[in-house]
Amino acid sequence: MTEDSPKPMDDTTPREAAEAGPHGPEGTNDSRAGWEAEVARLAIVEPSRVRIRRDDFRRLCVRLDDGPEFVDVRPAPAFPVSGAAGYISFLDADDKEVLLMAGTEGLDPDSRQCLEDELDRVYFVPRILRIYDIEDAHGAARWEVETDRGYRLFDVRDREDLRVVEGSRILLQDADGNRYEIPDLFALDERSRRLVDGEI
Amino acid sequence: MRAGRLEEVERLLAGEGQEPLPETVERELRRLLEPGEKRLITLHTDIGLDGRYDDRWLVVTDRRVAALGPEDGRARVETEVPLADLRGVRLRDYLGNGSLEAITETGAVELARFSRSVAPEMPRVQRILRVLADVSDSETGGRRGRGGPSKAVRCPTCGRVLPRWSEVCPFCLKRGELLARLIRYVEPYKAVAIIGFALSIVLTFLNLAPALVTRFLFDRVIAPGDLSRLGTAVEWLLAIYVGRTVVAMVRGYMMEWLGGRVVLDMRIQLYDHMQMLSLGFFSRKQTGQIMSRVTNDIMRLQYFVAEGLQQIIINLLTIPVICVMMFGADAKLAALTLLPTPFIAVGTYWFGRLIHRVYQKVWRRYAGLNAVLADSIPGIRVVKSFAQEERESKRFQERSGALFTQELNAVKLWTAFFPALGLMTAIGSLLIYWYGGKHVIEGRTSLGTLVMFTQLMWQFYMPVQMLGEMNHRVQHALTAAERVFEVLDTKPEMPDAPGSIKIPRIEGHVEFRGVHFSYEPGKPVLQNISFVAEPGEVVGLVGPSGAGKSTLVNLLCRFYEVEEGQVLIDGHDVRELSLRALRQQIGVVLQEPFLFHGTVADNIAYGVPGATPVEVVAAAKAANAHDFIVNLPQGYDTQVGERGQLLSGGERQRVAIARAILKNPRILILDEATSSVDTETEMLIQQALDRLVANRTTFAIAHRLSTLRKASKILVLEHGRLVQMGTHDELLDQEGLYARLCRFQSELSKVRGV
Numbered sequence: 001m002t003e004d005s006p007k008p009m010d011d012t013t014p015r016e017a018a019e020a021g022p023h024g025p026e027g028t029n030d031s032r033a034g035w036e037a038e039v040a041r042l043a044i045v046e047p048s049r050v051r052i053r054r055d056d057f058r059r060l061c062v063r064l065d066d067g068p069e070f071v072d073v074r075p076a077p078a079f080p081v082s083g084a085a086g087y088i089s090f091l092d093a094d095d096k097e098v099l100l101m102a103g104t105e106g107l108d109p110d111s112r113q114c115l116e117d118e119l120d121r122v123y124f125v126p127r128i129l130r131i132y133d134i135e136d137a138h139g140a141a142r143w144e145v146e147t148d149r150g151y152r153l154f155d156v157r158d159r160e161d162l163r164v165v166e167g168s169r170i171l172l173q174d175a176d177g178n179r180y181e182i183p184d185l186f187a188l189d190e191r192s193r194r195l196v197d198g199e200i
Numbered sequence: 201m202r203a204g205r206l207e208e209v210e211r212l213l214a215g216e217g218q219e220p221l222p223e224t225v226e227r228e229l230r231r232l233l234e235p236g237e238k239r240l241i242t243l244h245t246d247i248g249l250d251g252r253y254d255d256r257w258l259v260v261t262d263r264r265v266a267a268l269g270p271e272d273g274r275a276r277v278e279t280e281v282p283l284a285d286l287r288g289v290r291l292r293d294y295l296g297n298g299s300l301e302a303i304t305e306t307g308a309v310e311l312a313r314f315s316r317s318v319a320p321e322m323p324r325v326q327r328i329l330r331v332l333a334d335v336s337d338s339e340t341g342g343r344r345g346r347g348g349p350s351k352a353v354r355c356p357t358c359g360r361v362l363p364r365w366s367e368v369c370p371f372c373l374k375r376g377e378l379l380a381r382l383i384r385y386v387e388p389y390k391a392v393a394i395i396g397f398a399l400s401i402v403l404t405f406l407n408l409a410p411a412l413v414t415r416f417l418f419d420r421v422i423a424p425g426d427l428s429r430l431g432t433a434v435e436w437l438l439a440i441y442v443g444r445t446v447v448a449m450v451r452g453y454m455m456e457w458l459g460g461r462v463v464l465d466m467r468i469q470l471y472d473h474m475q476m477l478s479l480g481f482f483s484r485k486q487t488g489q490i491m492s493r494v495t496n497d498i499m500r501l502q503y504f505v506a507e508g509l510q511q512i513i514i515n516l517l518t519i520p521v522i523c524v525m526m527f528g529a530d531a532k533l534a535a536l537t538l539l540p541t542p543f544i545a546v547g548t549y550w551f552g553r554l555i556h557r558v559y560q561k562v563w564r565r566y567a568g569l570n571a572v573l574a575d576s577i578p579g580i581r582v583v584k585s586f587a588q589e590e591r592e593s594k595r596f597q598e599r600s601g602a603l604f605t606q607e608l609n610a611v612k613l614w615t616a617f618f619p620a621l622g623l624m625t626a627i628g629s630l631l632i633y634w635y636g637g638k639h640v641i642e643g644r645t646s647l648g649t650l651v652m653f654t655q656l657m658w659q660f661y662m663p664v665q666m667l668g669e670m671n672h673r674v675q676h677a678l679t680a681a682e683r684v685f686e687v688l689d690t691k692p693e694m695p696d697a698p699g700s701i702k703i704p705r706i707e708g709h710v711e712f713r714g715v716h717f718s719y720e721p722g723k724p725v726l727q728n729i730s731f732v733a734e735p736g737e738v739v740g741l742v743g744p745s746g747a748g749k750s751t752l753v754n755l756l757c758r759f760y761e762v763e764e765g766q767v768l769i770d771g772h773d774v775r776e777l778s779l780r781a782l783r784q785q786i787g788v789v790l791q792e793p794f795l796f797h798g799t800v801a802d803n804i805a806y807g808v809p810g811a812t813p814v815e816v817v818a819a820a821k822a823a824n825a826h827d828f829i830v831n832l833p834q835g836y837d838t839q840v841g842e843r844g845q846l847l848s849g850g851e852r853q854r855v856a857i858a859r860a861i862l863k864n865p866r867i868l869i870l871d872e873a874t875s876s877v878d879t880e881t882e883m884l885i886q887q888a889l890d891r892l893v894a895n896r897t898t899f900a901i902a903h904r905l906s907t908l909r910k911a912s913k914i915l916v917l918e919h920g921r922l923v924q925m926g927t928h929d930e931l932l933d934q935e936g937l938y939a940r941l942c943r944f945q946s947e948l949s950k951v952r953g954v
């Protein structure tokens with residue numbers, strides 16, 4: 001090998017590599033204490049300090065305390081599937097975060113209404129409550145279901161589009177890219193469960 | 201309304217856009233519209249404004265846009281905006297759904313919500329509304345979508361969704377046609393096929409003959425005690441058995457030869473054809489999918505051509521022959537023997553379906569297990585450096601366990617079914633013994649017939665069972681055939697037009713005139729690009745990722761064709777040039793140089809197969825590659841490529857440059873050729889490149905702007921548009937994107953301490 005071959009990584013100890021891992025060389029990761037300071041610096045805003053409204057042009061506007069108002073923002077739930085934390089990020093028209101909110105608890109009712117109305121669109125994943133039929137044909141399947149948003153008929157191309165998480169929760173994507181969710185397989189009625197069971 | 205606007209809308213609609221309305225909606229709409237108002241679009245949307253699934257209709261006329269929804273059996277207008285008030289149309293694209301908003305002077309209203317199933321219709325609606333309201337297209341609607349699958353996943357004929365494994369509609373398969381097309385591949389080997397088939401028939405009869413001889417043995421030899429005939433009978437049996445063995449051997453070899461031969465032809469034809477296909481074909485499909493067609497699909501066909509087809513014919517032939525033999529000997533007993541047949545046929549058919557489903561599950565568990573491997577083995581360095589071996593082991597254990605459980609389910613079925621089938625057949629033989637025995641004792645049937653029946657029965661159930669599974673097999677073979685034929689039927693890339701111009705030596709004058717291009721309709725990648733590059737000029741291409749730099753050079757190579765505008769080389773539209781002649785004079789050096797399996801010398805001479813060693817060394821020297829190459833233990837004969845000696849990124853890069861130098865192209869394209877190497881290597885490469893660019897028109901896509909100092913012209917692209925053009929110094933003076941990118945990079949290099 002000549003001198004300009006890439007330096008092999010094997011000579012770094014696992015510990016060094018781990019530390020250099022996610023934060024890059026310039027991060028403050030000398031000790032755990034430094035890292036805790038880093039976490040503490042993360043500005044997650046309490047919902048009680050946030051005002052959200054929708055202007056006449058249907059743009060979502062968000063303001064922190066008495067600061068300037070950000071117009072045309074988009075809420076983005078940070079953990080929409082796992083719900084590990086209720087963090088909601090607000091992104092501006094250039095997809096840059098303007099603030100990160102710690103949940104919705106404590107929002108004033110009007111703001112909350114506005115946010116929920118928008119989240120209903122941003123993250124549209126109907127929950128399947130009952131399954132009338134799954135018609136399987138050569139690997140593709142037509143699902144006929146009742147969701148929390150009403151009756152729906154959709155096609156799933158492949159069983160790969162069904163993803164089982166946390167044992168009994170199932171996430172689906174149909175052929176057009178729509179999403180659905182079965183929150184808990186065992187909470188479904190017997191027949192629905194049997195139908196789904198053949199698919200996973 | 202501006203003249204010609206309606207014509208433009210008609211053009212955009214292209215005769216589509218009006219879905220039939222249910223009666224209630226139709227009635228309400230008639231009430232709403234003024235006389236003479238022209239309907240342009242009626243579109244069904246599937247989500248109500250409250251977020252529940254519901255039927256709604258979006259109506260666009262030459263005077264207004266309105267949303268109608270059914271309400272307690274009678275339709276109601278939910279929103280309505282006169283076109284005169286419309287100032288803009290916004291399309292919002294969210295996960296799983298989207299919404300369309302009309303903007304007026306005083307505010308915005310939501311016109312419709314829709315799922316992804318309807319979403320593909322919406323950009324057109326938006327465009328039409330903008331044309332009608334005369335608002336400019338420049339206002340971007342919503343943010344870039346986090347879209348779902350965008351390619352057509354439905355069968356164009358029947359509209360059913362296609363299973364992912366297939367890509368062709370299993371419902372619309374024209375079995376007859378496909379079969380005929382498959383058989384055409386056998387035609388050149390007609391003689392072998394016919395002899396093989398004849399042998400198959402002979403074999404069928406040889407398989408049945410022993411039963412007849414056995415009857416003779418019992419009735420004419422053993423029962424009468426005729427010792428003189430015993431030898432003859434046994435000799436006959438011996439002859440049949442030997443004959444059967446010989447025929448089976450010859451036939452087996454012939455059929456395997458035939459299948460192999462047909463598949464060889466097909467595979468070569470398929471590969472040759474694929475080489476001719478456009479880049480578009482390859483970027484639409486995953487490498488794995490394409491490879492699977494050349495290997496797996498063709499293998500399935502091999503079995504089908506060699507064995508499957510004949511098996512089916514033989515089975516269909518055997519059944520009636522046995523029936524004739526049995527009914528001829530004793531009709532009543534025959535009917536009785538065949539009693540379990542329908543049960544066996546139906547049972548096998550159902551079992552086939554069931555086991556298929558269970559195996560699907562097993563395969564999915566396998567895939568899950570493979571996913572862990574595919575994750576953790578290439579990522580083993582990360583696993584180890586984060587000390588997560590245990591977690592990976594646990595993950596693997598879980599998946600292995602799941603596979604085991606599922607395999608047991610399959611085993612349960614197998615182990616239950618086949619003994620059950622055995623039982624059923626055994627019951628058949630019991631029936632023969634019971635009734636047949638009675639018949640023999642009562643003297644209505646001979647003992648030989650009884651023995652013949654028991655033998656034939658076993659040979660009868662076999663084909664019945666196979667026919668039960670046949671449907672499934674044929675289906676699989678034919679879908680494989682369809683996939684192979686789909687590739688063969690894909691038109692090769694833009695063949696040279698008759699009378700295409702062959703420029704023996706391109707001067708290198710390149711011009712883009714108002715070029716528009718998109719890979720997918722509605723998502724423009726390049727918009728209105730115009731510039732001129734003089735022969736010998738070095739043109740730098742700069743811009744954020746996704747700005748369209750690589751697309752621009754793709755159009756120059758004519759990997760794709762422009763949508764609007766022209767790309768001209770030496771004053772000729774590239775579409776008029778001979779593709780081969782054009783590409784022979786274009787050299788490309790990519791960021792990730794690709795080395796083929798072979799020696800270093802082979803790789804350098806890839807574009808010029810007849811190159812002499814002197815030329816190869818000269819090219820390597822010019823590319824600053826010679827020194828490291830002669831340092832390799834086997835010099836220019838060192839094997840590189842996937843399993844060969846590993847070269848570093850900078851070394852591979854220089855081999856690729858040598859390859860381009862040897863080809864001596866008139867137009868050179870450097871696609872981020874120096875972005876992934878260290879500074880010293882970059883210097884060596886830069887020297888090599890400086891030698892390479894002399895006397896040719898060069899297009900350099902650069903990540904490090906410093907490498908473009910010498911460029912005589914820099915094109916700055918952003919969102920598919922040409923936003924700035926000039927030399928490095930000129931652009932620095934302008935306060936624009938280029939100056940900003942430069943500043944950002946010098947900041948960055950300070951941080952790096954370069």
